[in-house]
Each structure stands twice: as C-alpha cells, then as structure tokens.
Amino acid sequence: QKEVEQDPGPLSVPEGAIVSLNCTYSNSAFQYFMWYRQYSRKGPELLMYTYSSGNKEDGRFTAQVDKSSKYISLFIRDSQPSDSATYLCAMSAGTGGFKTIFGAGTRLFVKA
Amino acid sequence: ETGVTQTPRHLVMGMTNKKSLKCEQHLGHNAMYWYKQSAKKPLELMFVYNFKEQTENNSVPSRFSPECPNSSHLFLHLHTLQPEDSALYLCASSQVAGTGVKEQYFGPGTRLTVT
Numbered sequence: 377q378k379e380v381e382q383d384p385g386p387l388s389v390p391e392g393a394i395v396s397l398n399c400t401y402s403n404s405a406f407q408y409f410m411w412y413r414q415y416s417r418k419g420p421e422l423l424m425y426t427y428s429s430g431n432k433e434d435g436r437f438t439a440q441v442d443k444s445s446k447y448i449s450l451f452i453r454d455s456q457p458s459d460s461a462t463y464l465c466a467m468s469a470g471t472g473g474f475k476t477i478f479g480a481g482t483r484l485f486v487k488a
Numbered sequence: 489e490t491g492v493t494q495t496p497r498h499l500v501m502g503m504t505n506k507k508s509l510k511c512e513q514h515l516g517h518n519a520m521y522w523y524k525q526s527a528k529k530p531l532e533l534m535f536v537y538n539f540k541e542q543t544e545n546n547s548v549p550s551r552f553s554p555e556c557p558n559s560s561h562l563f564l565h566l567h568t569l570q571p572e573d574s575a576l577y578l579c580a581s582s583q584v585a586g587t588g589v590k591e592q593y594f595g596p597g598t599r600l601t602v603t
C-alpha cells in the first residue's frame with residue numbers, strides 16, 4: 377500500500393464549479409498536511425498548509441483534514457481557468473524526520 | 489535573482505555522458521533537496537542536505553552524485569545514466585530540514601532526457 381494515494385485525473389470542470397481534490401494516507405504519524413500547486417513547466421508552490429485535523433480557509437480555497445479517516449481534501453470555489461494546474465498533496469510526520477511524502481498529483485482543467 | 493533557480497532547464501544526454509545539474513537558492517535557507525518527478529508518479533526524494541551535511545540518501549543509484557559546497561548551492565552530478573532516468577529533476581529548499589517542515593520552495597526543474 378502506498379503511503380499517500382491521490383487520483384491522477386485528469387479532472388475537467390466548467391468555470392465557476394466547485395472542485396474537490398482528495399488524498400488518502402496510511403501513516404497515522406502524519407501531522408502536517410500540505411497542498412502544492414504546479415503549473416506546467418514550473419516547480420510546485422505551496423498553496424495551503426494544515427496542522428493536525430480541521431479546516432483552513434484562504435480565499436476560494438479550503439483545506440480539510442480528517443485524521444480519523446486518514447483523508448484530506450482541497451476545495452476550490454468559483455473555479456477559474458487560471459486554476460488549471462496539477463495539485464499535489466503532501467504530508468509529513470514532523471517529528472525530526474526529513475521526509476515529506478507527496479501524492480502523485482491530480483491534473484485539473486477548468487474550462488472557460 | 490530571487491527564489492530557487494536551476495540550470496540548465498533542459499538537458500539531453502547520452503548514456504555515456506557526464507553532466508551536472510545546478511541549483512541555487514537566494515532565500516537564506518539551510519536545507520536543500522533533490523527530487524525526481526516522473527509522469528503520474530509522486531515526487532521521489534533523492535537527497536537532503538541540512539547545513540551542508542547530507543542527511544538523507546533515499547537509496548539512489550551511484551550514477552547520481554550530489555554535492556553541496558555551501559547552503560546556497562546544490563549540484564547533482566550525472567554519469568552513465570539509463571533511459572529510465574529521464575524525468576524532471578526538482579531542487580527545493582527550506583529553512584531547515586526536520587521537525588515541522590511544512591514549506592519547501594521549489595525551483596522550476598531540469599527536464600532531463602537520456603538517449
């Protein structure tokens with residue numbers, strides 16, 4: 377079983393739709409949960425970060441963590457064509473280890 | 489220049505060549521990373537340097553050889569690569585490597601093709 381599972385997509389939605397991106401994980405030691413966005417021909421950039429369980433909102437983006445289910449989500453409201461990118465979930469235990477484990481990424485297309 | 493830069497952006501090399509990838513960070517960070525990104529696969533951590541000391545070698549074949557002369561520069565020396573080594577190689581940096589690392593800053597990557 378992979379430590380982090382993420383559906384690679386692609387996911388295609390019309391402009392204005394609500395997008396839901398998800399990851400599941402198996403390591404209960406993970407405490408830090410991140411979402412990175414990667415545009416074509418660019419490196420990933422941190423979009424959202426959550427510690428432990430709960431929700432975090434930043435503009436049109438909401439990150440949710442459910443540690444009991446080992447499930448994290450990223451919601452994008454009022455999606456825009458500029459949101460078209462690959463979204464990578466990432467997580468780490470944060471207890472002295474150096475490893476951040478990444479999902480494979482979900483490719484999102486938002487059509488105008 | 490700001491952020492994390494990588495050169496070259498694209499590299500085509502034969503299996504018998506020797507080449508090097510360069511990464512430079514202008515963020516004052518103390519940790520630097522090499523990742524391999526292949527299509528539809530998760531980022532694979534290759535090497536971690538913390539305060540110029542290598543702290544992680546994730547079972548990477550010896551044909552990849554990292555070098556970190558100071559906290560701002562990181563190199564990946566390549567020799568006798570295989571076609572399956574073709575991928576996007578990403579460099580990243582963070583303040584330190586270890587507890588509570590939540591944000592790594594990535595460079596744009598070097599797209600490597602091995603022929």
